[in-house]
Amino acid sequence: MRGLWTTARVRSAEERVLAATPPGALMRRAALGVAAVALELLGGGRRVGLLVGSGNNGGDALWAGYYLRKRGVAVFAVLLSPDKAHAEGLAAFRRAGGRVVDRLPPVDLAVDGIVGLSARGPLRPDAAAHVADLDAPVLAVDLPSGIDPDTGAAPGPHVRARATVTFGCLKPVHALADCGEVRLVDLGLGPELGGPDLLELEPEDVGAAWPVPGPESDKYTQGVTGVAAGSATYPGAAVLATGAAVLATSGMVRYAGAAAEAVRARWPEAICTGSITDAGRVQAWVAGPGLGTGLGSEAVLRTVLEAGVPVCADADAITMLANNPDLWDARDPDTPLVLTPHDREYERLAGPVGEDRVAAARRAAEKFRAVVLLKGHVTVVAGPDGRTLVNRARSSWAATAGSGDVLAGVLGSLLAAGLDPVLAAGCAAKVHALAAELAAAGAPIPASALLRALPDAIRAVRSR
Ligand SMILES: NC(=O)C1=CN([C@@H]2O[C@H](COP(=O)(O)OP(=O)(O)OC[C@H]3O[C@@H](n4cnc5c(N)ncnc54)[C@H](OP(=O)(O)O)[C@@H]3O)[C@@H](O)[C@H]2O)[C@@H](O)CC1
Ligand SMILES: Nc1ncnc2c1ncn2[C@@H]1O[C@H](COP(=O)(O)OP(=O)(O)O)[C@@H](O)[C@H]1O
Numbered sequence: 001m002r003g004l005w006t007t008a009r010v011r012s013a014e015e016r017v018l019a020a021t022p023p024g025a026l027m028r029r030a031a032l033g034v035a036a037v038a039l040e041l042l043g044g045g046r047r048v049g050l051l052v053g054s055g056n057n058g059g060d061a062l063w064a065g066y067y068l069r070k071r072g073v074a075v076f077a078v079l080l081s082p083d084k085a086h087a088e089g090l091a092a093f094r095r096a097g098g099r100v101v102d103r104l105p106p107v108d109l110a111v112d113g114i115v116g117l118s119a120r121g122p123l124r125p126d127a128a129a130h131v132a133d134l135d136a137p138v139l140a141v142d143l144p145s146g147i148d149p150d151t152g153a154a155p156g157p158h159v160r161a162r163a164t165v166t167f168g169c170l171k172p173v174h175a176l177a178d179c180g181e182v183r184l185v186d187l188g189l190g191p192e193l194g195g196p197d198l199l200e201l202e203p204e205d206v207g208a209a210w211p212v213p214g215p216e217s218d219k220y221t222q223g224v225t226g227v228a229a230g231s232a233t234y235p236g237a238a239v240l241a242t243g244a245a246v247l248a249t250s251g252m253v254r255y256a257g258a259a260a261e262a263v264r265a266r267w268p269e270a271i272c273t274g275s276i277t278d279a280g281r282v283q284a285w286v287a288g289p290g291l292g293t294g295l296g297s298e299a300v301l302r303t304v305l306e307a308g309v310p311v312c313a314d315a316d317a318i319t320m321l322a323n324n325p326d327l328w329d330a331r332d333p334d335t336p337l338v339l340t341p342h343d344r345e346y347e348r349l350a351g352p353v354g355e356d357r358v359a360a361a362r363r364a365a366e367k368f369r370a371v372v373l374l375k376g377h378v379t380v381v382a383g384p385d386g387r388t389l390v391n392r393a394r395s396s397w398a399a400t401a402g403s404g405d406v407l408a409g410v411l412g413s414l415l416a417a418g419l420d421p422v423l424a425a426g427c428a429a430k431v432h433a434l435a436a437e438l439a440a441a442g443a444p445i446p447a448s449a450l451l452r453a454l455p456d457a458i459r460a461v462r463s464r
């Protein structure tokens, strides 16, 4: 698991460490790390350009330029605010033979020291113009300038980094936005940081948590997943969600609804009935994909919420909860509920998502006392207790019709197996994104191909 700390937390830890270290020592340690990665990225190249902002991020870049000069690299620096450039860094840079220029000449690598943790908003026009001029790969200092350190939002011009060297600990931007390859330089902040604000599951965490049958297991003991999805109009959603539950865990899957024929034809191992009332016992329900929002569908959702087992409410179930708040009363607030909205469904439930997806997921989790999985390229899982997991997909091939139905089925089966609902949601999101990547291998895929890749994705995380 990778921990991520917000800028406010980093700053207070830094203050305490700064007070206990000689002046400038942390910055030089940070800059040495930047210079080392710059040398790696340079390969045979010998020319580096620095874009230097007004704060300590620019100071890091200038000191990195100093160390690169010591290794015989030609280094040029553009000072975006010459009067405010870091004085000691600039003096050292000049002493070592670094050249201050108005515009960067052709270079093999650019170092982005425009702005770091104090950044707010997109790049200003002068900085944006220098960035637009670059045609070399960029190494970002701490974070790619123009991207918000805490939310990962990039509402305007920003740096696109080949790699980022950050210091002390990872910040939310490193999981929420594209920072290229991220390297961490230790500044000894560890003991001062406290617990992280956000977590990112690694493949091995997902592999370790994934339920597997043991010698004592049978089809019932591993948790039975119920799927209440699909309709005459949308039988495919039921087929995809049920199939995902069938493939994600061992044990049994029950399907109840109008698409029973279609589901039975595709998944003979699922126990199918036409009505929720004779579905039989389950340990968790997935409700909503393709279900419709009419009165009959509301009755199905009410039955599921009253069942006293964990529920994954997706798609039409979310719309019904948004349209008819009485449905919330059907739920026992102590029984886990996982809501899996995309941004438009979120808006129906809780208003616009805005630029801070983490804050949005947390708001809804608190409001509804539920686990909220806000899906998209960056998926955020927030629990009502404040625990928050983030997962940024490495590709966008999952953005295809029906892919959310697969996610819901996977998640429901993990709930049925008894996983903690925050962990279940995080694991489902991660395996779903990986399945999309494996299935696509560089070409578009339908959701049914993503579904077929689930076993490979599970094998991949379990082998870590
Ligand atoms: N503390 C430590 O222990 C260590 C810290 N370290 C380093 O310090 C960095 C933080 O440095 P910092 O706090 O000086 O601020 P920083 O991010 O450089 O910004 C400064 C100024 O930029 C401006 N500006 C703002 N937004 C802008 C925009 N959109 N576009 C353009 N300009 C913008 C604004 O100034 P203004 O121009 O408004 O006067 C703002 O005040 C941190 O990321 C790490 O690299 C390392 O050395 C390790 C040890
Ligand atoms: N740009 C993207 N990159 C990666 N994953 C995405 C992207 N857009 C959507 N997804 C993922 O694809 C799935 C889409 O779900 P959803 O919007 O409910 O689709 P549907 O309703 O068609 O099944 C979610 O798991 C979401 O996280």
Ligand SMILES: [K+]
Binding pocket: 057, 112, 113, 114, 115, 116, 140, 141, 142, 143, 144, 145
């Ligand atoms: K930067």
